[in-house]
Amino acid sequence: MRKLLLLLTSVFLLAGCLRANPFTEDEKRNVESDTETVIADGTSEPAATQDANEQTEPAETSEETETLPEADPASIDLSYEPSEGGRIMILMYHNIGPEEEEWTRTPDKFREDLQILYDKGYRPIKLTDYARGHIDVPAGMTPYVITFDDARENNFRYLEDGRIDPDCAVGVLMDFAETHEGFFPHASFFVNGDIPFRVEGEEEQKVAFLLENGMDIGNHTVGHEDFSDLTAEELQETIGRQAAYLDSLTPDDYEINTIALPFGSRPDDDSLTPYLKDGSYDGFSYHHIAILNVGWDPAYSPFHTKFDAEYIPRIRASEMHVDEVGIRNWIDYFDNNPEERYISDGDPRIVSAPADWEEVMQVPEGLVLNLYELAE
């Protein structure tokens, strides 16, 4: 017999109420009381399994209202042992270039990273979807996030004939998406200073291409300053001026709402930390939903009590001088410790986890927590 204990009021969301990003930042901070919880045993048969290859394209849908069937925990296929409190890797790349260096990945190594992750069931998602807890990858898959800092030319380059260089970061991602079903080229490029990707006159075309293809740009400040001893005014100038510039390159409805801290640095004076998230310069206000560090660990799931969108760790996507905590080390780690990895249940509206994760699960209002007993 299927045991479903409804701990709180309604389990089913009305389809008409569904939004792709169903909660605001403020709502997300204050969620525990309204979380809906279902406990099912591990042996219940899925009422309706979901096609593992069916994935909506988040880039296009995040602002739209969708009409979907009700979110039904009984539809979750527990044979995947979904674990949506598990860790998520946020990868940090810098250059793509001809030789491996500490801050440079070769195109072949980058392709190899993508292939290894793909083969092991990892799929890239947008950073903003991670930060908002909108995770839409097929059942059994693990989301991860790709980031590039500094927006160098080798990240996005056109050849003389107008094609995208297949050996630049964007070229590798687009080719990989072309040849790998279910792979969307989601990546965030953090731009410092003027002229993303460093070829004057191409910046608007390149930014438009990125946004059209499910990629994003984020703030990396005007001058790549070390934040440790900047004043409140200096912090807001280097962040706010860059935000205003990047805003001028993007459509009106696009928000520059993520920042990668230069050198991963933070103000020594804690009272200035709020300026990393909110501030304004010369009449332009900025607001960040994700603040990214440098190094060293996999990030917490947005559904874990330790998740902190203002303190998101990244993993260096390199094999040189990574002190055993680089991309390949962590891939091996999750091979050896699969129970720590985020495993999707395939439904972005339902957050499934083994029952013994209950204490660390924190699910935003509007999503359904689905705890279940692991089968023996």
Ligand SMILES: [Zn+2]
């Ligand atoms: Zn940088």
